[in-house]
Amino acid sequence: MNTFTIPRSLGRSLVGLLATTILTAAPAKGPGPSKHAGRGIACAQCHGKGGKREAVPMRQCQTCHDPEALAARTAQVKPTNPHQNRHYGTQTDCTRCHHEHRASENFCLPCHTRFGFKVP
Amino acid sequence: MSDERRDEATAPDAYTRQMLEQGLSRRSFLGRAAGGAAAAGFLGLGAMPALAGVASEGKGAGAFAHSADGGATLSFLPKPKPIRDREIAETLTFDVVVVGAGASGVPAALSAAEHGAKVAVVQKAPFALSQGNTGSGVDLATSEKAGVEALVARLIADSNHRCNPKLIRQWAYNSGEAVRWVIDRAKQGGATVVDQGSPAQRAILKVNGYGMGYVTSFFGPKPYTTGDGIRALAKTAEKAGVKFFFQMPAVQLVQGRSGEVQGVIARGQDGKYRKFLAKKGVILATGDYQNNKAMSDYFIPDVKHLERKQLDKTGDGYAMTYWAGGVFEPIGHTKMLHDFDAGPASMCDTPFLAVDRKGRRFVNETVEMSLLNNYLKDPENAGHYAQVFDADYMTQAATWPGKQVPPEGLKNYMPDEPGPKKGVFESQVNTHRADTLEELARKLELDPATFVATVKRYNEVVASGKDSDFGKPATFLAPVAKAPFYGIHRRVRLSAICSGMLVDEHHQALDADGKPIKGLFLVGNLGGGFYGGVDYPLTVFGLSLGRCYTFGYLTGRHVARL
Numbered sequence: 175m176n177t178f179t180i181p182r183s184l185g186r187s188l189v190g191l192l193a194t195t196i197l198t199a200a201p202a203k204g205p206g207p208s209k210h211a212g213r214g215i216a217c218a219q220c221h222g223k224g225g226k227r228e229a230v231p232m233r234q235c236q237t238c239h240d241p242e243a244l245a246a247r248t249a250q251v252k253p254t255n256p257h258q259n260r261h262y263g264t265q266t267d268c269t270r271c272h273h274e275h276r277a278s279e280n281f282c283l284p285c286h287t288r289f290g291f292k293v294p
Numbered sequence: 295m296s297d298e299r300r301d302e303a304t305a306p307d308a309y310t311r312q313m314l315e316q317g318l319s320r321r322s323f324l325g326r327a328a329g330g331a332a333a334a335g336f337l338g339l340g341a342m343p344a345l346a347g348v349a350s351e352g353k354g355a356g357a358f359a360h361s362a363d364g365g366a367t368l369s370f371l372p373k374p375k376p377i378r379d380r381e382i383a384e385t386l387t388f389d390v391v392v393v394g395a396g397a398s399g400v401p402a403a404l405s406a407a408e409h410g411a412k413v414a415v416v417q418k419a420p421f422a423l424s425q426g427n428t429g430s431g432v433d434l435a436t437s438e439k440a441g442v443e444a445l446v447a448r449l450i451a452d453s454n455h456r457c458n459p460k461l462i463r464q465w466a467y468n469s470g471e472a473v474r475w476v477i478d479r480a481k482q483g484g485a486t487v488v489d490q491g492s493p494a495q496r497a498i499l500k501v502n503g504y505g506m507g508y509v510t511s512f513f514g515p516k517p518y519t520t521g522d523g524i525r526a527l528a529k530t531a532e533k534a535g536v537k538f539f540f541q542m543p544a545v546q547l548v549q550g551r552s553g554e555v556q557g558v559i560a561r562g563q564d565g566k567y568r569k570f571l572a573k574k575g576v577i578l579a580t581g582d583y584q585n586n587k588a589m590s591d592y593f594i595p596d597v598k599h600l601e602r603k604q605l606d607k608t609g610d611g612y613a614m615t616y617w618a619g620g621v622f623e624p625i626g627h628t629k630m631l632h633d634f635d636a637g638p639a640s641m642c643d644t645p646f647l648a649v650d651r652k653g654r655r656f657v658n659e660t661v662e663m664s665l666l667n668n669y670l671k672d673p674e675n676a677g678h679y680a681q682v683f684d685a686d687y688m689t690q691a692a693t694w695p696g697k698q699v700p701p702e703g704l705k706n707y708m709p710d711e712p713g714p715k716k717g718v719f720e721s722q723v724n725t726h727r728a729d730t731l732e733e734l735a736r737k738l739e740l741d742p743a744t745f746v747a748t749v750k751r752y753n754e755v756v757a758s759g760k761d762s763d764f765g766k767p768a769t770f771l772a773p774v775a776k777a778p779f780y781g782i783h784r785r786v787r788l789s790a791i792c793s794g795m796l797v798d799e800h801h802q803a804l805d806a807d808g809k810p811i812k813g814l815f816l817v818g819n820l821g822g823g824f825y826g827g828v829d830y831p832l833t834v835f836g837l838s839l840g841r842c843y844t845f846g847y848l849t850g851r852h853v854a855r856l
């Protein structure tokens with residue numbers, strides 16, 4: 175971890191609501207392999223048929239993963255449940271931690287330096 | 295009434311006139327570009343304004359305002375294309391629409407509902423959300439009028455005389471009532487809240503010799519916060535008929551031909567837009583903009599390398615107000631950077647030896663925690679420092695500022711101590727004990743060699759009886775010599791940005807001509823004019839939340855009565 179950097183949240187939140195009206199995600203390189211491919215999930219199940227291959231809204235993940243059920247499954251994870259927290263309840267945007275085509279990240283870590291989750 | 299007299303009555307006051315001249319709006323740039331050359335000479339800024347003017351004209355985008363220095367531009371805030379009616383999935387009509395369910399928004403909504411309005415709250419997060427514990431007001435019944443005025447003067451001075459005195463007075467004369475109302479209504483919703491009253495404001499029980507009393511609402515103890523309190527208040531608001539729409543961030547205002555604000559458009563989690571029409575007015579209460587990098591770098595470059603405490607505060611209300619013609623307070627916004635959590639809050643201003651992130655002494659330690667960010671804003675330190683003391687601290691610091699917590703109590707702040715913690719954010723505590731300085735340095739994440747050298751030098755200074763390095767009073771010099779050694783690794787992070795957009799005393803947004811924008815009201819940190827200093831003052835503990843509650847309460851009522 176590079177403790178000198180500003181939390182990713184700062185940069186990431188820019189890509190949030192307002193910024194979407196300002197910036198358009200312009201992927202420079204192609205994506206890495208899809209982690210879900212190994213589970214028999216097709217590209218279109220996330221990106222839609224003929225849809226643009228770009229960031230996927232959380233509601234798309236929710237078509238297969240129920241946040242409440244997920245939170246219950248990880249209720250015992252230490253030091254705290256990543257899927258149920260005071261900032262978002264069960265509604266933390268999945269892609270703030272889980273990345274499909276590259277290494278995942280721990281969105282909480284910059285602010286909670288002892289929340290050392292390993293994010294799959 | 296003669297025309298002349300009406301002019302006098304409606305002419306902007308001194309504060310507003312200055313904001314109109316120096317603040318930033320989409321309109322103000324056009325005027326300024328014309329006067330650019332003359333202004334440049336006056337300010338001694340050379341060719342910058344001219345260059346900036348060319349750049350924006352070249353793009354044909356003259357609508358981009360320029361900073362007061364004429365250099366930087368607000369080009370990161372281009373006004374988006376209005377969302378068209380056929381993109382709107384649903385239209386709902388209310389009297390009042392509040393945007394943001396936080397410390398100012400929920401009080402505004404409930405207050406409007408209690409005054410008969412049909413109210414909607416659109417909220418970005420999945421639930422009502424805020425932060426902090428203490429929110430304060432003046433108890434007029436137990437305060438001398440001269441005391442209230444003296445406090446007002448003190449707060450104006452705290453803001454380096456740059457705030458709008460009318461707004462400070464408005465807080466002073468209405469906050470007791472408003473904070474009491476928040477306590478009562480939050481209790482109805484099941485909140486854990488108490489009025490700590492005047493004892494919580496020990497330093498200002500007398501101001502200029504005049505007696506004062508306070509209403510000090512406390513939602514806590516931690517990890518319970520005002521966030522929980524605001525959710526309780528939202529329950530009361532729901533009972534009063536307020537409709538909440540969660541995960542529904544507002545993205546644009548709806549404006550009529552003459553610029554009047556008629557409602558807002560928000561986007562639901564399903565990706566669809568909904569239009570919320572407001573017959574009486576829209577109250578924006580979206581909090582600050584600390585998570586909007588471009589806006590932060592522009593208006594408050596001091597915090598560029600400092601960490602944040604909040605999430606998703608992207609300044610949406612600022613952008614929407616600006617697009618509607620509103621005026622930003624000039625560059626150099628007021629910041630709040632604290633760490634009350636790593637160790638006891640009562641020890642944060644005790645002038646123990648303090649070292650930066652490497653382990654070097656960097657300041658005369660009588661500088662308060664709330665100001666230390668100014669010394670630590672480089673990317674290496676990024677707000678981190680450590681307070682260091684030794685086994686004798688209870689006796690050595692017995693008469694120093696603050697209240698020393700004995701070693702047994704310090705364990706509650708030590709992550710290495712097993713067992714549950716009480717009254718703290720367990721993830722934020724960061725106090726350590728060690729038998730050697732080297733071990734302490736490692737626990738505090740300092741460079742051991744540098745730290746040991748610093749302590750050696752400090753002890754020399756202490757032995758000499760004079761702080762020849764930083765000039766700290768001799769009474770606050772005590773050696774760091776006897777094991778076990780203690781350290782509190784604090785990191786001041788940005789709690790809030792307290793500057794906003796120009797409003798009048800009805801909290802109605804003003805445009806570049808100083809005219810109220812019909813239908814648009816701003817409360818909370820988004821509302822300008824209440825601060826103005828480099829740092830948020832801690833004179834009245836809980837001023838920030840107290841002001842949010844108060845202006846939410848008053849504005850909700852005002853808009854409901856329109």
Ligand SMILES: Cc1cc2nc3c(=O)[nH]c(=O)nc-3n(C[C@H](O)[C@H](O)[C@H](O)COP(=O)(O)OP(=O)(O)OC[C@H]3O[C@@H](n4cnc5c(N)ncnc54)[C@H](O)[C@@H]3O)c2cc1C
Pocket residue numbers: 393394395396397398399416417418419422423424425426427428429430542543544545579580581582603604606607608610611788789790817818819820835836837838839840842
């Ligand atoms: C850790 C911490 C501790 C603090 N402690 C204290 C204290 O003890 N005393 C004190 O006086 N101050 C304290 N403060 C400061 C205080 O919390 C803030 O100044 C205050 O909450 C600001 O109130 P607000 O209404 O402006 O914004 P908030 O209370 O932050 O509310 C803004 C709301 O708007 C919502 N929102 C944002 N954008 C949109 C959008 N586009 N559409 C819809 N909704 C939106 C957000 O989700 C949020 O709920 C603390 C701050 C922090 C971070």
